[in-house]
Amino acid sequence: MAGATAPARSAVRRGGAVAHGHAGVPVSDSKRPTGPALVFSAGSWSSFVSAVKRGDFPA
8 A cells, every 4th residue: 555654544353454545455565565456436335334334255
């Protein structure tokens, strides 16, 4: 997540990090903060988060 500052990032479970304040939602591996990131549209990210909250992805 090039250009993301520490306050703009929030860690999520299982080694992921999300940067806020971008046109898309870049998601990277928090153990490799300078590594590559996947960038999702805000709508796609919102749909994913909603599906997780509903339990659509069993462990």
